[in-house]
Amino acid sequence: MYLNLDINEFVNNFEHGCTKVQKKIFSKNxxxxxxxxxxxxxCILLSGNADLVRYDLNGNRTIVExxxxxxxxGEMFYNxxxxxELLVEARKKSExxxxxxxxxxxKCKNNCKFHQILxxxxxxxxxxxxxxxxxxxxxxxKRSIRDKLLGYFSLVSNRTLSKSFTLPFPLTxxxxxxxxDRSAMMRELKLLKEDGFIEKVGNRIILLYK
Amino acid sequence: MYLNLDINEFVNNFEHGCTKVQKKIFSKNxxxxxxxxxxxxxCILLSGNADLVRYDLNGNRTIVExxxxxxxxGEMFYNxxxxxELLVEARKKSExxxxxxxxxxxKCKNNCKFHQILxxxxxxxxxxxxxxxxxxxxxxxKRSIRDKLLGYFSLVSNRTLSKSFTLPFPLTxxxxxxxxDRSAMMRELKLLKEDGFIEKVGNRIILLYK
DNA sequence: AATAATTTGTTGCTTTTGCAACAGAAAAAC
DNA sequence: GTTTTTCTGTTGCAAAAGCAACAAATTATT
Numbered sequence: 087m088y089l090n091l092d093i094n095e096f097v098n099n100f101e102h103g104c105t106k107v108q109k110k111i112f113s114k115n116x117x118x119x120x121x122x123x124x125x126x127x128x129c130i131l132l133s134g135n136a137d138l139v140r141y142d143l144n145g146n147r148t149i150v151e152x153x154x155x156x157x158x159x160g161e162m163f164y165n166x167x168x169x170x171e172l173l174v175e176a177r178k179k180s181e182x183x184x185x186x187x188x189x190x191x192x193k194c195k196n197n198c199k200f201h202q203i204l205x206x207x208x209x210x211x212x213x214x215x216x217x218x219x220x221x222x223x224x225x226x227x228k229r230s231i232r233d234k235l236l237g238y239f240s241l242v243s244n245r246t247l248s249k250s251f252t253l254p255f256p257l258t259x260x261x262x263x264x265x266x267d268r269s270a271m272m273r274e275l276k277l278l279k280e281d282g283f284i285e286k287v288g289n290r291i292i293l294l295y296k
Numbered sequence: 297m298y299l300n301l302d303i304n305e306f307v308n309n310f311e312h313g314c315t316k317v318q319k320k321i322f323s324k325n326x327x328x329x330x331x332x333x334x335x336x337x338x339c340i341l342l343s344g345n346a347d348l349v350r351y352d353l354n355g356n357r358t359i360v361e362x363x364x365x366x367x368x369x370g371e372m373f374y375n376x377x378x379x380x381e382l383l384v385e386a387r388k389k390s391e392x393x394x395x396x397x398x399x400x401x402x403k404c405k406n407n408c409k410f411h412q413i414l415x416x417x418x419x420x421x422x423x424x425x426x427x428x429x430x431x432x433x434x435x436x437x438k439r440s441i442r443d444k445l446l447g448y449f450s451l452v453s454n455r456t457l458s459k460s461f462t463l464p465f466p467l468t469x470x471x472x473x474x475x476x477d478r479s480a481m482m483r484e485l486k487l488l489k490e491d492g493f494i495e496k497v498g499n500r501i502i503l504l505y506k
Numbered sequence: 507a508a509t510a511a512t513t514t515g516t517t518g519c520t521t522t523t524g525c526a527a528c529a530g531a532a533a534a535a536c
Numbered sequence: 537g538t539t540t541t542t543c544t545g546t547t548g549c550a551a552a553a554g555c556a557a558c559a560a561a562t563t564a565t566t
Contacts, residue, residue, distance in 0.1 A: 439554090
């Protein structure tokens with residue numbers, strides 16, 4: 087959650103706002119957007135969940151990012167190389183605001199409140215994104231499945247301020263997020279249980295180490 | 297290279313600039329900085345090369361980022377969890393400017409040109425960082441050593457606008473950058489040659505595919 | 507409430523990757 | 537210009553991860 091502006095006021099007043107901002111609602115599994123060069127779309131997820139996914143030639147799916155309330159995403163964060171398609175898919179019913187980065191950068195001519203507020207908080211928003219991406223890189227550079235899992239768990243544990251939590255997405259998706267094979271991950275989860283690192287009931291994890 | 301301001305003027309006038317900016321010179325293998333929470337350091341590499349590295353408990357070294365001229369780095373981009381130490385090490389003689397992010401964000405009281413210019417271009421600087429990090433994530437999520445190598449090569453190829461290039465760092469470092477074992481990487485490089493994907497003479501690579 | 511679809515959990519087998527150790531080449535230091 | 541250090545290149549073996557296939561459990565759909 088990056089937005090430290092008053093998001094409620096922001097959204098409540100949306101109806102009277104700038105016509106250059108669009109709000110759309112997506113149902114589960116709908117494609118919210120596909121990244122296309124030069125369009126420079128910038129989006130805010132107002133509710134629901136969504137994933138930025140990439141499919142490679144071997145049929146592997148990678149969840150590049152997982153978004154929840156008030157996360158930001160869009161082409162403006164990518165140097166798009168046509169090599170591989172990037173899609174944002176809704177995991178459940180989701181509301182999304184669509185901007186053009188150009189309107190934020192060079193002050194939208196309508197001079198509306200929305201673009202103004204956003205323009206002011208943009209550096210902080212992007213900085214939050216950088217921090218998230220750096221955490222993601224830390225996870226991905228771990229050398230073993232075990233270390234990736236433990237790294238991810240401690241991340242969720244820090245975020246929820248608890249040693250016991252439900253995973254924010256299915257295990258199938260977790261494997262695609264950590265960029266590992268699902269069955270190998272399941273095997274490692276079993277070993278983590280046997281070795282006394284975690285308890286696990288379905289998608290609920292309890293960390294047993296300090 | 298993120299800075300699209302006039303870096304020469306910027307640096308030439310440095311001597312008469314704000315006392316809150318420090319310029320330091322490091323020789324090969326010196327530690328430029330170690331990331332420490334709350335200090336919020338922000339750095340610009342003016343010349344030379346440097347790596348952001350992390351050492352894990354198994355003795356693995358990971359090159360988290362590789363910096364060259366005008367790249368930016370510093371604690372301000374990290375949510376520092378004391379888990380693992382992050383060091384920036386000079387690969388060759390390097391000049392570095394040190395700022396405090398707070399001086400940039402809340403306008404340095406000296407009201408100096410340096411902080412002003414930087415403050416204005418900060419969103420774009422950070423956005424460039426985000427793009428770099430996203431490319432890095434794309435590399436790290438590749439499932440095999442072969443795909444990581446090919447992905448990295450095409451990245452360098454795009455940057456140098458040529459199918460033939462010298463790697464910007466030793467192969468030992470490339471392995472630590474891709475987060476893979478060096479000998480396994482060497483084996484895969486041999487296979488890539490045998491399979492006709494690349495030619496390789498020492499650290500010079502020629503891509504043979506379109 | 508019944509059926510369909512998705513997700514979890516498991517396993518045998520194969521392939522890939524990592525580890526360790528060392529020789530030769532190249533680069534840096536003296 | 538010689539010595540020392542770092543880097544490249546190679547290999548056999550061990551360990552880890554991927555693949556394929558399927559049953560059981562759970563969750564959606566109608």
